[in-house]
Structures are given as structure tokens and as C-alpha cells.
Amino acid sequence: MLIPMKRLTLAAMRSEESKIMDKLQQISAVQVISMGEMSPDEAQSIVKKENDLLQLKKSAQSLKAYAPKVSPLAPKAEKTLEQLGDDFILSKEICDKTENLISEKTKLKGEIDKALSVIKSLEPWRELDENLEDIRPTRSAIYITGMIKDSDIEKLESIENASVTIYGGEKEKAFLLVCLKGDSESVISKLKELSYTEISFKGLKGTPLDNISRLDKDIALKRAELEKIEKELEGLGLKRDNILSGEDAVSIELEKELSKSYLLKTESVFVLEGWVRSDETEKVIDAVRSVSESAYVEFNDPKADEVPPSVVKNNKIIKPFEAVTNMYSRPAPNGIDATPLMSPFYFLFFGMMLGDTGYGLALMIICFVIQKLKKPRGAFADLIKVLIYCGLSTFICGFFMGSFCGIDFDDIFHTNNVFPLLFDPAVDSMLTMYVCFGLGIVHLMFGLLIQAVYRIKNKDIGGAIFDDISWVLLICGVLIYALAENVKNIGLAMLLLGVFLIVFFAGRAKKNPILRLIGGVKELYGVTSYLSDILSYSRIFALALSSGVIAVVLNQLGTMLREGVGGILGFVLMMIVMVFAHTFSLAINALGCFVHAARLQYVEFFGKFYEAGGTEFKPLGYNTKNTYVKN
Amino acid sequence: MELGLVYAALGAALASILPGIGSAIAVSWAGQAGAGYLTEEDNFGNILVLQALPATQGIYGLLIAFVLASKVGIIGGGHVMVTAEQGLQLLLGALPLAVVGLVSALFQGKASVASIHLIAKRGEKFGNALILPSMVETFAILALLVSFLMISGINVG
Numbered sequence: 083m084l085i086p087m088k089r090l091t092l093a094a095m096r097s098e099e100s101k102i103m104d105k106l107q108q109i110s111a112v113q114v115i116s117m118g119e120m121s122p123d124e125a126q127s128i129v130k131k132e133n134d135l136l137q138l139k140k141s142a143q144s145l146k147a148y149a150p151k152v153s154p155l156a157p158k159a160e161k162t163l164e165q166l167g168d169d170f171i172l173s174k175e176i177c178d179k180t181e182n183l184i185s186e187k188t189k190l191k192g193e194i195d196k197a198l199s200v201i202k203s204l205e206p207w208r209e210l211d212e213n214l215e216d217i218r219p220t221r222s223a224i225y226i227t228g229m230i231k232d233s234d235i236e237k238l239e240s241i242e243n244a245s246v247t248i249y250g251g252e253k254e255k256a257f258l259l260v261c262l263k264g265d266s267e268s269v270i271s272k273l274k275e276l277s278y279t280e281i282s283f284k285g286l287k288g289t290p291l292d293n294i295s296r297l298d299k300d301i302a303l304k305r306a307e308l309e310k311i312e313k314e315l316e317g318l319g320l321k322r323d324n325i326l327s328g329e330d331a332v333s334i335e336l337e338k339e340l341s342k343s344y345l346l347k348t349e350s351v352f353v354l355e356g357w358v359r360s361d362e363t364e365k366v367i368d369a370v371r372s373v374s375e376s377a378y379v380e381f382n383d384p385k386a387d388e389v390p391p392s393v394v395k396n397n398k399i400i401k402p403f404e405a406v407t408n409m410y411s412r413p414a415p416n417g418i419d420a421t422p423l424m425s426p427f428y429f430l431f432f433g434m435m436l437g438d439t440g441y442g443l444a445l446m447i448i449c450f451v452i453q454k455l456k457k458p459r460g461a462f463a464d465l466i467k468v469l470i471y472c473g474l475s476t477f478i479c480g481f482f483m484g485s486f487c488g489i490d491f492d493d494i495f496h497t498n499n500v501f502p503l504l505f506d507p508a509v510d511s512m513l514t515m516y517v518c519f520g521l522g523i524v525h526l527m528f529g530l531l532i533q534a535v536y537r538i539k540n541k542d543i544g545g546a547i548f549d550d551i552s553w554v555l556l557i558c559g560v561l562i563y564a565l566a567e568n569v570k571n572i573g574l575a576m577l578l579l580g581v582f583l584i585v586f587f588a589g590r591a592k593k594n595p596i597l598r599l600i601g602g603v604k605e606l607y608g609v610t611s612y613l614s615d616i617l618s619y620s621r622i623f624a625l626a627l628s629s630g631v632i633a634v635v636l637n638q639l640g641t642m643l644r645e646g647v648g649g650i651l652g653f654v655l656m657m658i659v660m661v662f663a664h665t666f667s668l669a670i671n672a673l674g675c676f677v678h679a680a681r682l683q684y685v686e687f688f689g690k691f692y693e694a695g696g697t698e699f700k701p702l703g704y705n706t707k708n709t710y711v712k713n
Numbered sequence: 714m715e716l717g718l719v720y721a722a723l724g725a726a727l728a729s730i731l732p733g734i735g736s737a738i739a740v741s742w743a744g745q746a747g748a749g750y751l752t753e754e755d756n757f758g759n760i761l762v763l764q765a766l767p768a769t770q771g772i773y774g775l776l777i778a779f780v781l782a783s784k785v786g787i788i789g790g791g792h793v794m795v796t797a798e799q800g801l802q803l804l805l806g807a808l809p810l811a812v813v814g815l816v817s818a819l820f821q822g823k824a825s826v827a828s829i830h831l832i833a834k835r836g837e838k839f840g841n842a843l844i845l846p847s848m849v850e851t852f853a854i855l856a857l858l859v860s861f862l863m864i865s866g867i868n869v870g
Binding site: 408409410511512515618620621623624625627628631632635638670673674677678680681684685 | 762765766768769772773775776779780788789839840841843844847848850851854855857858861862865
């Protein structure tokens, strides 16, 4: 059911602004509408909060690797607002430390890498017993140091007027070439014919060996330092939860600041405009009164040009299915809440598609465990509940189709063809398909009737009769004519009445009688869309078939495995493989069933009556990501 | 092996090969698109679901291959006489899924990739992102139905 919204106008003294906004945030019942311009001060404070949030997020990300592992099933922590505030103060400190340590760590790592690469390049020169700074041109001689390929060494040594020493190296050898300055041109030109790379030791002093041992010591020191930093980071990792709560504290503040910037303000007074659920007006008045005696509060119905957010209210059983409706779109504020109308069909279709007692049980148990351990809230909690219902439906349908994880009930209970109680999609395929079409027709007709009732309520009786009931008459007429031999004529009459209504009245918007008739006939052509809508329900059969047959296939493979290996080992092996295989099959089939059961609602059913386009009601409140706020 | 059995085996092989190829390529596309977004947000679960959507054609292929192969006794034993005509009929029965499975998997993969791009920008649109690729799958489902009904309608032995 859609809840009407009221527009709140609240006026109070500026001095009471903080108190009132804090209180409103606590009761989470008012969505503030943006009225005023953001002042520079407000913009600055918002930007500051956003930067805080970014910094906290970054640090939390950096510390992720150091934090103790948390089970994905662990519930979120519950904290009071004060605790969150304390965490924020703590988290600032942790953040600064983390940032310093991380930048220190990157620096050290870079230095170590650099030293390592220098060592690597010096390695071939180990045996060179000269100070590197001495290898430089003298008055009469020049030195060339470099690396050369093994195959060119002989050619290098054969260069005239040059003295060559070869040192170590794996693929390439280090060499030192000395020649007189006068010969340098001829030597260099010969050298250039060979494939070598020149190496210079700029900035290094002492022998290569000295350098290597110095760098080794240096690296050892830096590694020790790095280890210390890692230890400290690990220590900070334990406090990562503080950062996460700090993030929440900032986002709560940020949300409040944003809402404050929406207010209209004068020197001494501010005005707040916002949306409130009509059943929560008392709550808002009480809350405001508790902090301010003088504030003025008024509630009005939305004006024609004001579009309130859409809020629906349903009983406990139906409520989770709102998540399915919202995946399509929230209802328009003056439209119909489709959730209670859609959920029984969703329940039934999902069950028929998956249809297996084993899978149904498994789905229920898995989702139940998630619900108990994770204690989710919001849309995710609804989704889990929907899946529990779907599991139940799968179990019930599976019972009537007679299978447990693809094993026929007859094989389990050693009965002779007692099961299936209704039908087995893989055997009675045509029957199953007709059942699906039948359900589809019921579903579609129900959608049309919903629209008819809605139109009658809105005094559009013509629309209800000519656009909705006419189609119900036509389609039901065809069915009765084709299927019920005895009352054939009644069916024919309904069919003709339907066609008559459509042809002569569907185009009634047009004044010109000929255009009107053409419009009507065009409408009648819409019968093809009903045909394709009905055929679309064959997917229920197809998915029932595919999930059922895949389970059977898996079981046969398992049996082959057991017979192939033999003995107890074969049985154990089969059980292990089967658990994995059926879990996979359940996951992929449940996904398919979830999506296609939803599609039948969205495209076929909602297409008949649903007005989409509502916006979400987002009251100012504690919308936190990492913790729950205790009031 | 009689000629009929050869045709039937060809049908089963095509039903598993072609949609399998299609699904493999499509899932890979979606995986590549999704991997690019895993660096930023923690939405692995949602991306995985979108990636898995075009995998079903491969499974439908497996299903039809299995139904066909066990019908003629290639799997599960039991000697069945299959004439050349019956074998050809079975082969034709497998074709709708083999061909439509291949093509629809590829195009569903493209829709999946687009949906992954969508939720990378707007995570709250996951519901819509889930539905768009599954519209493509409708045609694989219809082909699966046709193939299954044809194969189960053909009498052998």
C-alpha cells in the first residue's frame, strides 16, 4: 500500500538549528528538500568533511592487508553516536600514522630496489681490484668499461693497441679496456662493430667489492627498518575498525551538513521544507517539541506540481518482496503498490522453476544461516528473506514434482510410480507446458483487472471497460470457445463482445469516426502481444526442465564415478563430488530462476498496469556503511 | 556404429559444442569487463552474477546433449536401434539449441558487458542491470524448449 506523503514546513530560531537537526537525524523521518543556496561557509565545511572521508577511506584501504581477517558472515558492529565520535577522533591519529608509515615504506622499498640493482650491475666486477673513482681518463690513456657478449670476447681481445681484461658475468662478460689516447679513435671504431654496452661507475667510490658489501649492509639495515614498519602497521591494522567507524561518523556529519545547506535562512530564523510519511507526523512534532518550544511546524498535502518520494507499507510477510519491485522501479507516488499483487506469483513461479525438495531445503538453510549470522538490514535483508520464501516454494513444488536433488521419490521410498503427485516436467512435458500457459493467462488477466479496478476508482470507467475488460472478455472467450465444448457459444459471445468493444471504442480519443475505427482495429492487432506474453510463460517449464534434468545428469555422473572407483572410497568420492556439483547447480539455477521469475513480473505483469518512476524516500538519518547506529 | 547413431551423436556433439563455445566467449568478455572494475569498489558479488548470466546456454547445451545421448543409448547403455532417418531427425532436433544457443550467448555476453559498465557507475541499478541481459536469454530458452520437445517427440527403437 502506498503511504501518502505530507510536506513539512518548519520554522525556528537559528540558535536552535543544530539541536533540531540532530533530533531530526535521530528519528530518521524527514527528507529535507533543497530550498536555499549553499553559503561559502557551508560549502567549505562540506568539502572538509568530504576530504576527511576520503582520507579515512584511503587509510582503511591501506590497512586492509594488515587487519585481522573478518568472516564474511560476521555481523556489523553496533555503536552509539558517542562511540562513533570517539572513534573518529582516534581514527584521525591512526590515519596520520598510517599515511606516514606507508610513505616511509614505499620510500624504503624504492631504495632497497635501487641498491639491489646497483649490486646486480657490480656483481661481474667483483674481481676488479681497483678503486672505481680511479677508472677515468688520464693524460695519456683512456679506460672503457662495459659488458660484452660471450661470442664477441675473442674479437674484443684481438683489437690492436688495446689491453683488455675480462671479468665475471653470466650471459655477458664484464671487460675493462685500456688504450693510449692516440690510438683511441681506431680502437673505438673497432669496438663499435661489436655488440657491447658501456657501463659507467659515476658516483661510486672504492672497489666493486667494497661497494657490494657496503650496499649489502645498507639493505640489511633498511630491511630491518621495513620489518619494524610492517610490525607497526600490523599494530595499526588491529585498530582498523576505528577507522571504519570514523568513516561512518564523518558520513553522518556530512549528511547533516548537506541537509543544513538546504535550509532557507535569515539572520535569526531558518525554514526547513521536507517530506514526511503521513503516519509519522506525530513523531516529528514530538521530536521537535522535545528540543524546541518555539519552533513552528506545519504539514500540508503535496501540491499538484510537487512530486513526493514513494513510500510503501506492507505486512511482515509481503514486505521482503518490495525488494523485487524496487529492482524494477518504485511505484509512482499516485500509482499502485504492486508488491502485494505480485508476490504470490513470484513465490509460485520461482518454486515451479527450481522445483526440487533438496534444492529448496538447501536454499532455505543457506539463507537462514546468513540471516542469523550476518544480521543484515535494509534491501539485502529483504532479499535474503525473499530467497527463504523462494526456498520454501521450491520445496513445496519439488514435493509435488517428486524429486530430491534430482533423485526420484519413487527410488528413495521404493514405491512403484506413486510419485510425482502432480507431474514431472521431463516426462509430462506437454501437460507442464499447458499448466504454465494457464498460469500465465491467469497472471495476465489479473494484471488487466487490477488496472480496471484502478481506473474505476479514478472514475475512468470507459477506460476500464474498453481497454481492460474488453481484453479479458476476448482472451477468456477464446479459451472457453476452444476448450469447453458444452459452453462453446458463451465463449464465442464473449469473444465477439470483446472484439466489438475494442474495435469500436479503443480509438475513442479520436473525433473522426473513420479514424476512430482504424484506431480500434489497430488496437485489436495488440492481440499478437498477448500471444507472445502468454508464450513467454513457457520459460517456467523450460527452467523447471533444465534445473531438473541437470540434477539428474549430475546424479548419473556421480553414479558412474562410484561404480568406476568402487567400494567405500567410491561412495565417499561420489558424495564429495555431488555436494560440490549440486551446490554449483543450485547457485546457477537459483540465479536463473530469480531473474526469470522477476522478468515475468516486470515485462508481462507490470506492463499491464504498473506506473513506475517513484523516487526513493531518503530521510535524513544515520546512513552508515560499516556499523549500525544504536539509538 | 549404425549411421543413425552417428547422426544422433553428431547432434549431441553440436548441442554441447556450439552453445559451449558461445558461453565461453561471452563469459570471458563479461569477465574481462568486470575485472577492470574490481580495483575500485567492493562489488565482486554483483559483477560475478552478471558474468554468470550468459553461462546458461552452455548448460542448456549439456542438457540437450545428455537427453539425446541417453535416448539413443550412447550414455547409460541399453542398445537402441536408430535408423538413419531417425538419427537425422534427432540431429535436426538438436540444431535449434545448437545454433540459437551459440548466437544468443554471444549477444547476451555483450548485454552483460554493458550491464557491468552500468553497475560500475551506478551500483544501485543492479536490478535493472540484471534484467537486460536476461531478455536475450529468452530466445535460448525458447530454442531449448523446441529442441527438447522435438527430441522427446521422436520415437526410436
